[in-house]
Amino acid sequence: MNTSDLRNALEARQVWIYFAAVLVAAVVGLLIPGTAVLEGAINPALALMLFVTFLQVPVAALGRALGELRFMGALLAVNFIAVPLLVLGLVQFLPADPLIRLGVLMVLLCPCIDYVVTFAHLGKADARLLLASTPVLLIAQMALLPIYLRLFLGSEAAAYVQPGPFIHAFVWLIAVPFVLAALVQAWAARSATGERVSSWLGLAPAPATALVLFIVVAAVLPQLGETLDRTLSVIPIYAAFAVLAPMIGWVGSRLAGLAPDAGRAIAFSAGTRNSLVVLPLALVVPGAIPLVPAVIVTQTLIELLSELAYVRLLSRLGGPTSVRSTQACGPSPPSP
Numbered sequence: 458m459n460t461s462d463l464r465n466a467l468e469a470r471q472v473w474i475y476f477a478a479v480l481v482a483a484v485v486g487l488l489i490p491g492t493a494v495l496e497g498a499i500n501p502a503l504a505l506m507l508f509v510t511f512l513q514v515p516v517a518a519l520g521r522a523l524g525e526l527r528f529m530g531a532l533l534a535v536n537f538i539a540v541p542l543l544v545l546g547l548v549q550f551l552p553a554d555p556l557i558r559l560g561v562l563m564v565l566l567c568p569c570i571d572y573v574v575t576f577a578h579l580g581k582a583d584a585r586l587l588l589a590s591t592p593v594l595l596i597a598q599m600a601l602l603p604i605y606l607r608l609f610l611g612s613e614a615a616a617y618v619q620p621g622p623f624i625h626a627f628v629w630l631i632a633v634p635f636v637l638a639a640l641v642q643a644w645a646a647r648s649a650t651g652e653r654v655s656s657w658l659g660l661a662p663a664p665a666t667a668l669v670l671f672i673v674v675a676a677v678l679p680q681l682g683e684t685l686d687r688t689l690s691v692i693p694i695y696a697a698f699a700v701l702a703p704m705i706g707w708v709g710s711r712l713a714g715l716a717p718d719a720g721r722a723i724a725f726s727a728g729t730r731n732s733l734v735v736l737p738l739a740l741v742v743p744g745a746i747p748l749v750p751a752v753i754v755t756q757t758l759i760e761l762l763s764e765l766a767y768v769r770l771l772s773r774l775g776g777p778t779s780v781r782s783t784q785a786c787g788p789s790p791p792s793p
Contacts, residue, residue: 460656471575471663472768475761478667482674495676500737502669504634507595507734509661510571511638514589528586528723529593531713535706535727536568537597541605543701547694548609554687555613556745559606560752561691563739565698566605567598567731572666576729576764581772582721592635598731599627602738622741630734669733670757677736677754680747688751695756699763703728707774717775724771729764732757 467474486492523529544565548558570591578584603623610617641658644651681688706727710720732753739749 467663474667478671482671486675486678492675495672506665506669508634511635535709539705556748560749563735564732564753564756569729569731570595573729577725580768583718587722617742677750681751684748684751695759
């Protein structure tokens with residue numbers, strides 16, 4: 458089997474790979490003591506995942522995607538204006554515990570930049586535009602999250618939100634992986650060896666994401682029992698968000714006059730959150746462990762179930778898919 462066939466096989470089975478990683482991690486976390494030590498591996502695994510994700514976005518394609526002004530405007534308006542307003546309303550139904558509210562805000566205010574592309578592709582959305590927008594979404598959320606937390610939590614946020622972890626996350630989870638991905642792309646364009654390396658790295662997004670899911674669940678699940686009562690209180694909020702956020706994304710895309718497949722991409726983005734990337738930020742919040750990580754991981758588990766519904770339901774919105782909505786991943790996808 459050549460790399461193209463193997464990549465297609467991985468893409469076709471990504472959803473089940475992710476669920477298998479979560480299930481195996483749950484068994485490991487519950488049966489093997491000491492898996493909380495895996496917390497130290499979360500950041501390196503995330504950096505790897507983001508590197509291979511960025512590698513799928515040619516620099517030229519990124520520039521053209523940024524030129525899709527209506528799509529980018531709608532995507533940013535939905536994720537950073539409409540969704541925060543929804544979240545502000547939902548958190549009013551949470552317990553007054555500031556750590557619970559902090560965890561919910563951290564995860565629901567940040568749009569996903571990794572496996573959302575996979576689910577969007579399966580749901581007949583314009584996954585290429587969504588993939589090309591991932592660096593913009595990640596930079597925007599890292600810049601805006603501290604501002605939103607201070608607005609929504611008030612003076613309490615100052616005790617929990619420090620600039621250091623956000624700067625660290627930007628450097629190691631955005632800048633370094635993105636620059637490395639650009640260098641590999643340049644190498645692939647000039648060298649047969651570089652092209653082969655890039656092709657093999659094109660197989661990595663699904664396994665890398667599964668690795669992150671495994672590490673996160675195995676590290677956090679053993680600590681869940683200590684905070685079970687408080688963690689259960691967030692489930693209705695996450696369920697409401699899972700229903701309402703994609704609807705807001707779709708309405709926003711209709712108001713922007715986007716094609717149906719682009720609108721489905723925005724609906725997927727609105728409903729899918731960046732729990733894997735914000736988790737390291739939660740781990741450095743004073744007094745956050747184990748409650749805040751447990752609150753964040755709970756959202757991940759609910760979201761994975763919600764994505765199966767999105768794939769079936771959102772794919773029916775707006776009529777047929779345009780020709781631009783093709784494979785989500787690959788070493789050299791055509792420009793959107």
